[in-house]
Amino acid sequence: xxxxxxxxxxxxxxxxxxxxxxxxxxxxxxxxxRFSLFFGPMFFKRxxxxxxxxxxxxxxxxxxxxxxxxxxxxxxxPEVEARAYVNQPPWKRIVVIAAGPAxxxxxxxxxxxxxxxxxxxxxVTPQGVPLATSTxxxxxxxxxxxxxxxxxDRIVSVDGVTNPQAMPAEIRRHTCAGGARVNGCSAATPVTxxxxxxxxxxxxxxxxxWSAKYNRMLLGIxxxxxxxxxxxxxxxxxxxxxxxxxxxxxxxxxxxxxxxxDRRQLHSIVGAGAIASQDVAAGWVTGLEIFALISLxxxxxxxxxxxxxxxxxxxxxxxxKLRGRRIPYRVMERTSFIGIAAIxxxxxxxxxxxxxxxxxxxxxxx
Numbered sequence: 001x002x003x004x005x006x007x008x009x010x011x012x013x014x015x016x017x018x019x020x021x022x023x024x025x026x027x028x029x030x031x032x033x034r035f036s037l038f039f040g041p042m043f044f045k046r047x048x049x050x051x052x053x054x055x056x057x058x059x060x061x062x063x064x065x066x067x068x069x070x071x072x073x074x075x076x077x078p079e080v081e082a083r084a085y086v087n088q089p090p091w092k093r094i095v096v097i098a099a100g101p102a103x104x105x106x107x108x109x110x111x112x113x114x115x116x117x118x119x120x121x122x123x124v125t126p127q128g129v130p131l132a133t134s135t136x137x138x139x140x141x142x143x144x145x146x147x148x149x150x151x152x153d154r155i156v157s158v159d160g161v162t163n164p165q166a167m168p169a170e171i172r173r174h175t176c177a178g179g180a181r182v183n184g185c186s187a188a189t190p191v192t193x194x195x196x197x198x199x200x201x202x203x204x205x206x207x208x209x210w211s212a213k214y215n216r217m218l219l220g221i222x223x224x225x226x227x228x229x230x231x232x233x234x235x236x237x238x239x240x241x242x243x244x245x246x247x248x249x250x251x252x253x254x255x256x257x258x259x260x261x262d263r264r265q266l267h268s269i270v271g272a273g274a275i276a277s278q279d280v281a282a283g284w285v286t287g288l289e290i291f292a293l294i295s296l297x298x299x300x301x302x303x304x305x306x307x308x309x310x311x312x313x314x315x316x317x318x319x320x321k322l323r324g325r326r327i328p329y330r331v332m333e334r335t336s337f338i339g340i341a342a343i344x345x346x347x348x349x350x351x352x353x354x355x356x357x358x359x360x361x362x363x364x365x366x
Contacts, residue, residue: 007059009291011037013107014062017298020103021064021096028092031083034065066096071329090321097313104299109239111292115285116235120227132164132223143220144186148204149195155223156194156201164223171208172216183212191219243296250300306339307332 015037022035031050036042038056045054056062067075068084075081085093123131136153139145158167174187190205208217230238305315312335320327 009287010294011059013104013291013295013298014038016103016107016295017100017302018062018064020099020101021066024096024099025064025066025085028088028095029083030085030088030092030096031067031080032064033067034063036065037062039063071333090317093317094314097310097317101299101302101310104295104302108243108292108296108299111288111295112239112242113235115288115292116230116238117232119230119285121230122225122227131226133226134164135224136221137224138222140220140222143218144206144208145193145219145221148206149193149219149221150197154196156196157192158194159192167223171219174208174217176210181210181212183210185210187217193219243292246293246296247300250297304339304342306342307336308339309343312336312339 018035018037022032025032033050034052034054036054036056038059039061040056040058042054043057045052047053066085067073067080068086068088073084073086075084081087085096134155136149136151136155138151139149155164155167156162158170159173161167161170171191174189174191176182176185177188186207186209190207193204193206195202195204206219208219210216211218302309303311303314305311307313307316316327316332
């Protein structure tokens with residue numbers, strides 16, 4: 001089931017990407033001949049107006065066919081020729097091509113935003129210290145507090161201190177006899193803990209022990225952290241900053257493709273599908289997160305300024321605008337071999353990494 005849901009997720013991301021091109025082309029008056037999900041012969045198609053909509057048999061992507069994007073295309077009429085992609089001003093072509101990656105970036109933001117809005121966060125002080133409540137979340141076994149306190153008890157005071165944030169510092173004030181710092185030694189004086197257990201108010205005198213691991217006196221208790229729903233603005237800010245960090249890392253990996261450490265992080269659709277299926281099975285949060293990252297990656301990679309990627313079309317449209325006249329098709333055709341070669345290299349590396357992973361321990365959702 002998780003593989004099926006992962007497949008539907010990929011299909012939806014492709015559909016949204018191509019839908020961006022489609023809607024932008026319609027909006028600026030271009031003629032869209034076909035809008036297809038997947039490639040190959042159509043097992044379903046329907047013509048509405050001037051556009052044929054269909055689903056291909058090869059689930060490897062999708063495409064929008066806009067009149068005038070192919071070289072040496074013959075137009076049926078002057079009206080069709082006037083609406084052809086090649087005869088549109090650069091700004092219209094840029095809008096149409098950029099719309100696909102733009103949709104991917106917006107989808108990535110919305111998915112991460114939903115995750116942030118739908119989960120709680122632990123409140124912290126300006127110094128980054130979690131805000132503790134007065135309720136105990138955990139009592140360690142064989143600790144000074146074991147037997148007297150239990151999870152769910154509400155601490156009223158520790159040596160008269162009522163602020164949960166200050167209680168740990170009050171416990172640390174106690175020391176072993178002679179100021180010794182021997183792991184496990186008990187404090188010379190007990191800590192007076194007033195707590196409410198159910199409806200009963202109780203008092204316990206507990207001697208904290210020195211922990212060499214944490215370098216302080218401990219009773220063996222953990223307070224519950226305070227959580228609250230994420231606000232709209234907070235969630236939006238966290239989404240943008242998180243996606244920006246991923247974008248920087250993605251660009252770094254592509255730029256340092258010849259470094260083995262970065263090269264090993266590349267995966268093809270095989271690896272992405274395997275990871276996505278596991279994350280979908282793990283729950284809605286991890287599922288949305290992985291599809292947000294995939295959508296973000298689609299947007300970033302498609303903006304690389306090399307043909308046949310969307311970024312390549314944008315690059316040459318901008319070049320034409322700056323030059324003041326059309327760029328010869330043969331020039332774009334020759335440079336497109338660089339982009340095709342780069343895509344093939346990335347594909348081979350990704351498949352190689354996937355094969356190595358599958359032959360080893362397999363993919364594991366993080």
